[in-house]
Amino acid sequence: EDQVTQSPEALRLQEGESSSLNCSYTVSGLRGLFWYRQDPGKGPEFLFTLYSAGEEKEKERLKATLTKKESFLHITAPKPEDSATYLCAVTGANSKLTFGKGITLSVRP
Amino acid sequence: EAGVVQSPRYKIIEKKQPVAFWCNPISGHNTLYWYRQNLGQGPELLIRYENEEAVDDSQLPKDRFSAERLKGVDSTLKIQPAELGDSAVYLCASSHSGEVIKTEAFFGQGTRLTVV
Numbered sequence: 001e002d003q004v005t006q007s008p009e010a011l012r013l014q015e016g017e018s019s020s021l022n023c024s025y026t027v028s029g030l031r032g033l034f035w036y037r038q039d040p041g042k043g044p045e046f047l048f049t050l051y052s053a054g055e056e057k058e059k060e061r062l063k064a065t066l067t068k069k070e071s072f073l074h075i076t077a078p079k080p081e082d083s084a085t086y087l088c089a090v091t092g093a094n095s096k097l098t099f100g101k102g103i104t105l106s107v108r109p
Numbered sequence: 110e111a112g113v114v115q116s117p118r119y120k121i122i123e124k125k126q127p128v129a130f131w132c133n134p135i136s137g138h139n140t141l142y143w144y145r146q147n148l149g150q151g152p153e154l155l156i157r158y159e160n161e162e163a164v165d166d167s168q169l170p171k172d173r174f175s176a177e178r179l180k181g182v183d184s185t186l187k188i189q190p191a192e193l194g195d196s197a198v199y200l201c202a203s204s205h206s207g208e209v210i211k212t213e214a215f216f217g218q219g220t221r222l223t224v225v
Contacts, residue, residue, distance in 0.1 A: 032213075043200055043219050044202075094165075097202075099144075099153070101150055102151050
């Protein structure tokens with residue numbers, strides 16, 4: 001069974017303090033790893049898809065990387081508007097989209 | 110392009126009553142998902158459709174939950190009768206899935222169900 005573990009559960013940063021969010025996964029036949037952002041009371045918003053180890057993608061202050069066992073979401077010089085819950089999900093050979101529990105990020109001004 | 114549309118946004122019902130949620134996926138997306146999300150948790154899959162076929166419903170509590178996707182477009186998720194533990198946010202998502210490439214899923218705003 002596919003599994004996704006995210007750490008830490010919660011992260012508090014000062015504005016401008018860079019950090020990384022971790023997503024560890026076990027999946028049979030990885031077909032894609034996805035990062036989402038979720039604001040309170042809203043559905044998850046798609047950020048990135050990574051397909052193979054070594055792949056990297058960037059969007060504004062966010063950069064996602066992928067190895068054979070984990071993915072990192074690096075946040076450079078975060079701003080208060082980056083505060084949200086970040087969800088990691090994987091799809092394997094069974095085509096099932098499995099999510100982790102998410103990491104709640106708070107950025108203080 | 111319109112995103113995934115869900116209705117209603119909020120629903121409060123008494124336990125043992127029935128409830129239904131509706132989802133209209135993004136046009137052209139052949140895969141449709143229903144997820145349940147409890148507070149502080151990640152989404153958990155209830156059922157996945159490829160076109161009109163339910164290809165994964167192993168996590169759907171079939172004694173009280175049912176779903177349908179007529180004509181492979183809109184979908185309805187029903188709970189009858191509802192229990193207190195069913196209180197959660199019900200999310201619908203859709204994606205375009207091929208044999209090799211699995212594209213990202215796009216989510217609706219969700220329906221927040223409160224059972225009292």
